Amino acid sequence: MARIEFLGPIGKEPLEVDIKNLKELKEIFSEDKKLQEWLKICAVAINDTMVNSLDVDIKPNDKISLLPPVCGG
Amino acid sequence: MARIEFLGPIGKEPLEVDIKNLKELKEIFSEDKKLQEWLKICAVAINDTMVNSLDVDIKPNDKISLLPPVCGG
Amino acid sequence: MLELYDGPLHVEEIIAKWYQDVKDKNFGAFIPFIGIVRDEKGISGLSFDIYEPILKNWFDEWQERASQEGAMLLMAHSKGDVPNHTSSYISAVLSPQRKVGLRLINDFVEDFKANAPIWKYDLIDGKRVYAKERSTLLNGAGLLHEI
């Protein structure tokens, strides 16, 4: 199971999901209308590396992080 | 009498000269061959304001400063 | 070196420590950028969440980039609440010559603002309000959003 972490202000508990790639995650999320507002503005990291494509295989124990817009300093 | 100050590394004592403008000062200095090396690289201030022209009247008690190349910091 | 603190930064202590650590290392320029929380829009302060693993990766990449120019980077950031008129952020560049240092502090701070995984909240009436309008989308934002 991959673990999904919702960072910063999203305020949602981590999820464990059984997926083979990010496309499947997008499908699962499509049912969560409330989350869509965040997904619109969130970037994605897999095992702490930012990704730009849905064509990424997900292995068991991968960590998937959702990162909303940032503002340090 | 105007007072001439040689700043920084020039290492020359101040002079008092009786001149009406900077052209006259240039003439007086032209006899000092040793000073010419400095004059080549020195800028000039009158009463602590930088000047760019020889067409400047000099009044008694004016202070004329010669400023060699700078390097602060 | 990347340092994270709970609450406001002790600016004088951090700068003094960094200066003592580096002054004999033959850098000619030490340029800290110190961010201070402004009293504006009725806030009592700011609050921060940090995702440390990606922040560390981001910082290490910048350190590598700086070292290729003979320079070095230092950074301190607050986690949690930081009251008005205290500091939440210090970045510093050390470089042999001033021009590299002045360029790096600018580029480092700007990239920090655009990419460091830190989330800012206004503290208003004791509550944390996500500073969404002042925040910047990361590269690849929207990837999981249904079209």
Add this chain to the structure above:
Amino acid sequence: MLELYDGPLHVEEIIAKWYQDVKDKNFGAFIPFIGIVRDEKGISGLSFDIYEPILKNWFDEWQERASQEGAMLLMAHSKGDVPNHTSSYISAVLSPQRKVGLRLINDFVEDFKANAPIWKYDLIDGKRVYAKERSTLLNGAGLLHEI
């Protein structure tokens, strides 16, 4: 504020004092540039002459320019001898927002290097040697030189 000191600058004290003086004035960015004497070319340190009246005029003009952008400048410089690995120069910008501050610290330091009436000497075997090759001609240089 322009401060001149005999010998090396006490960096930690100066920065701490400046920070205490300004932290409640609602500037968002405090950016000091700290110059440290490098051990190079066999020198034991640097030495400085300053012509204070013109330095003060130059600084006051910059302060006016900064204030038009809501910013403020601070500067400290050494007179006389400054050993290797100690500081001779600190310039700092305070600004409401970072972008103005980062631009100003760059422009202020560069203009300082080009125009501040300060003369630098290498200290070599206890003697002062004018750093002529590293120095910059001021505007109007050569005015009194015979053609």
